[in-house]
Amino acid sequence: MSELNSGSMVVTLLGTGTPQPDIERFGSATLVQAGGLNLLFDAGRGASLRLTQVGVPLGAIDAVFLTHFHSDHTAGLADVYSSGYIPGPFGKRTKALPVYGPEGVEELTDGLMMAFRGDLRERAIKAISEESTRLVPNQVREGIVFEAKGVTVTAFGTYHHDFARTFGYRIDYAGRSVVLSGDTAADPRVADAAMGCDVLVHEVAAIDASMADNDFFNNVVMKGHTSPEEAAAIFQKARPKLSVFTHIVQLPGGNIGPSVESILARARDHFDGDLIAGTDLMVLHLTQDGVHVQPHAQVVEAIA
Numbered sequence: 001m002s003e004l005n006s007g008s009m010v011v012t013l014l015g016t017g018t019p020q021p022d023i024e025r026f027g028s029a030t031l032v033q034a035g036g037l038n039l040l041f042d043a044g045r046g047a048s049l050r051l052t053q054v055g056v057p058l059g060a061i062d063a064v065f066l067t068h069f070h071s072d073h074t075a076g077l078a079d080v081y082s083s084g085y086i087p088g089p090f091g092k093r094t095k096a097l098p099v100y101g102p103e104g105v106e107e108l109t110d111g112l113m114m115a116f117r118g119d120l121r122e123r124a125i126k127a128i129s130e131e132s133t134r135l136v137p138n139q140v141r142e143g144i145v146f147e148a149k150g151v152t153v154t155a156f157g158t159y160h161h162d163f164a165r166t167f168g169y170r171i172d173y174a175g176r177s178v179v180l181s182g183d184t185a186a187d188p189r190v191a192d193a194a195m196g197c198d199v200l201v202h203e204v205a206a207i208d209a210s211m212a213d214n215d216f217f218n219n220v221v222m223k224g225h226t227s228p229e230e231a232a233a234i235f236q237k238a239r240p241k242l243s244v245f246t247h248i249v250q251l252p253g254g255n256i257g258p259s260v261e262s263i264l265a266r267a268r269d270h271f272d273g274d275l276i277a278g279t280d281l282m283v284l285h286l287t288q289d290g291v292h293v294q295p296h297a298q299v300v301e302a303i304a
């Protein structure tokens with residue numbers, strides 16, 4: 001029996017980056033596979049490339065769940081959408097694609113469908129069904145937002161900024177569970193949602209020591225993100241089997257910010273459980289025997 005049919009859940013970190021264009025870390029996107037479903041959480045820059053690398057046709061995504069509307073979490077949706085309805089092996093969508101997100105999600109889905117009308121007019125491929133070009137908006141509220149094939153997705157509110165409507169998601173299947181924080185300041189609701197889960201994938205941000213007094217970083221950026229010490233406190237409370245950092249914000253940016261190792265070290269000073277830094281294409285296998293980390297997915301050349 002394959003892993004996907006055996007009560008296991010597979011979580012692939014497709015993009016672990018931030019708004020900064022980075023060839024190593026694409027925009028936020030996480031693939032959760034359970035019960036034969038392919039669920040995509042956020043669709044940041046490059047999500048379609050990463051999905052193709054792990055052999056999942058864009059048209060095989062059953063639903064997209066957005067944590068919030070910041071473009072580093074949505075910029076890749078246009079490509080997943082519009083390349084997904086092309087009948088080639090990489091696309092092949094046959095039905096409408098549900099998109100779950102905070103209030104206002106229809107602005108994104110309606111806008112994308114409008115933006116690609118010209119593509120559909122000019123592509124002139126009769127094999128593209130009208131149904132496959134439809135995005136179906138679903139407004140998320142706290143609580144269970146999706147149930148199918150034994151998979152339950154539960155949304156919980158988080159705090160990113162006063163003007164941002166943000167959710168984290170918990171996905172449960174056959175006794176296995178993963179929690180995705182999305183972008184958030186340290187929020188006890190994440191710990192509550194993640195209590196005793198298998199894997200907690202949490203965002204993190206840190207400022208380089210040389211800029212420790214920078215007003216914008218401290219009083220704007222960090223107010224909407226979680227420091228390594230704050231994340232450690234959440235891990236300590238929730239006690240997941242494995243904690244994973246993603247969306248690693250290294251201020252003032254990229255290679256000149258604090259190293260990933262230093263961010264891990266700061267958190268580990270306050271948390272004694274298993275904690276790793278996620279990387280693009282890392283695969284987490286959630287099984288009855290525990291969580292197994294595959295550092296790098298087996299990448300396909302192309303979907304045939």
Ligand SMILES: [Zn+2]
Binds near residue numbers: 068070
């Ligand atoms: Zn954000």
Ligand SMILES: [Zn+2]
Binds near residue numbers: 070072
């Ligand atoms: Zn973000």
